[in-house]
Amino acid sequence: MTDKSGITKTIGVVCCTALVMLGGFFALRANVLNQLLTTFVAVIWGVASVGLLFYSLNLIAQNFNTKIYNKIVPYIFIGPAVLIMAWYLLIPTVRSLGLSFMDKKSEHFVWFDNYKYLFTDKTMLTSIRNTVIWLFFGTGFSVLVGLITAILAERSYIEKTAKTFIFLPMAISMVGAGVIFKFMYAFRPVGSEQIGLLNSIVVTLGGQPQNWLGKAPWNSLFLIVIFVWLQTGFALVVLSAALKAVPEDMIEAARIDGAGEFRILVQIIIPNIRSSLISVSTTIFLAALKCFDIVFSMTNGLYGTEVLASQQYKQMFKFLHYGRGSAIAILILIAVSPVIYYNLKEFKDKEVFK
Structure with a gap:
C-alpha cells in the first residue's frame, strides 16, 4: 500500500468524480437549459466524467503493490464498457x-x-421463409460479388477508381437506398408513362411493364439486390486487403506448374483469405438477419415481403403485442448466437487474443 497522502488524494479525486457525475446527471435531468446549451453541457460533462472515472479507478489501483496493480488494471479499463454493455x-x-x-x-x-x-401463423411462416432467403442470397451474393470485384480490381489499371465507385453505396443509408430503388422499380399501368428505370427499359424493348415488388417470392429477391448493392463495397474492401497478403510467389509457382486461374483461386487464394471470408460472411449474415430498413421503406412488408425484423417492429409498435414482439426478438437472438460464438471461436485462435 502507498502512504497516507496517496490514499487521501485518491479519496478526494473519487469524491470529486462522484460529485461531477451525479451533479451533472441531475442538472441535465432538471432540463433547465435550452436545447443547444443542454447539448453542449452534456458533451462536456460526458467527456469529463469518463476521464475522471478512469483516472479515479487508476488511482485506486495504484494504492496496491505492483503485482496486484498489473492484474487488476486491465479490468479497470474494460470494466465500465462491460457494465454499460450489460x-x-x-x-x-x-x-x-x-x-x-x-x-x-x-x-x-x-x-x-x-x-x-411464431411457427403456426401464416404471416410469421412467410417472415421466417423470407429471412432464410435473405440470409442465403443476401450473404452469398454480397460475398461472391465482393470477391469477384476484388480479384478483378487487383488486375485493373483503374483499381483505386473502381474500388471507390463500388464502395460509394456504403455511404448511403438503407432507407436512402430504398428510396433510390423505389424509383427504379416503379410501376405504372400498361399504356401509362413509366417513370421506373426497369420498366422504361422493358417498354422500350417492346415488353410489358412489370410490378417488380408485387409478386412473391421474386419481390424479396429484388429487395435483396439493394442489400447486395450496399454490402458489396464492404466485402470488396476487406477481401481486397486480404488478397494483397497472399504470397505472390505461390501464385507464380502454381502458374509455372500449369495450374489454371480457377484452380489457383480455389486451392491457393481462397485458403489464404479464409479468415477474411469468414469475417465478411458473418458480418453480412448478421446484417441480413436484422435487415428492416429496406423492407420497411420499399414495401412495408406487403406482398409477402415480411421478414422477422419487420414483424418484430409491427408486433411491438403497431399491434402493441409485447409478448409476440419479444418472442420474435428472442428468435432472432437464437439465430444470431451461433454466428457470434463461431466468430469468437475463430478469433480466439488468432495471435492477438493469446
Whole structure:
C-alpha cells in the first residue's frame, strides 16, 4: 500500500468524480437549459466524467503493490464498457425473454403461446421463409460479388477508381437506398408513362411493364439486390486487403506448374483469405438477419415481403403485442448466437487474443 497522502488524494479525486457525475446527471435531468446549451453541457460533462472515472479507478489501483496493480488494471479499463454493455444489452435481453412468455399487455403468463404463434401463423411462416432467403442470397451474393470485384480490381489499371465507385453505396443509408430503388422499380399501368428505370427499359424493348415488388417470392429477391448493392463495397474492401497478403510467389509457382486461374483461386487464394471470408460472411449474415430498413421503406412488408425484423417492429409498435414482439426478438437472438460464438471461436485462435 502507498502512504497516507496517496490514499487521501485518491479519496478526494473519487469524491470529486462522484460529485461531477451525479451533479451533472441531475442538472441535465432538471432540463433547465435550452436545447443547444443542454447539448453542449452534456458533451462536456460526458467527456469529463469518463476521464475522471478512469483516472479515479487508476488511482485506486495504484494504492496496491505492483503485482496486484498489473492484474487488476486491465479490468479497470474494460470494466465500465462491460457494465454499460450489460446495462444496454444483457438486462434488455433478460427482460425480453420474460416478456416473451406473457400476454399482449404483459399482465399474465401465457408460457409458450407466443412461440407457438411464431411457427403456426401464416404471416410469421412467410417472415421466417423470407429471412432464410435473405440470409442465403443476401450473404452469398454480397460475398461472391465482393470477391469477384476484388480479384478483378487487383488486375485493373483503374483499381483505386473502381474500388471507390463500388464502395460509394456504403455511404448511403438503407432507407436512402430504398428510396433510390423505389424509383427504379416503379410501376405504372400498361399504356401509362413509366417513370421506373426497369420498366422504361422493358417498354422500350417492346415488353410489358412489370410490378417488380408485387409478386412473391421474386419481390424479396429484388429487395435483396439493394442489400447486395450496399454490402458489396464492404466485402470488396476487406477481401481486397486480404488478397494483397497472399504470397505472390505461390501464385507464380502454381502458374509455372500449369495450374489454371480457377484452380489457383480455389486451392491457393481462397485458403489464404479464409479468415477474411469468414469475417465478411458473418458480418453480412448478421446484417441480413436484422435487415428492416429496406423492407420497411420499399414495401412495408406487403406482398409477402415480411421478414422477422419487420414483424418484430409491427408486433411491438403497431399491434402493441409485447409478448409476440419479444418472442420474435428472442428468435432472432437464437439465430444470431451461433454466428457470434463461431466468430469468437475463430478469433480466439488468432495471435492477438493469446
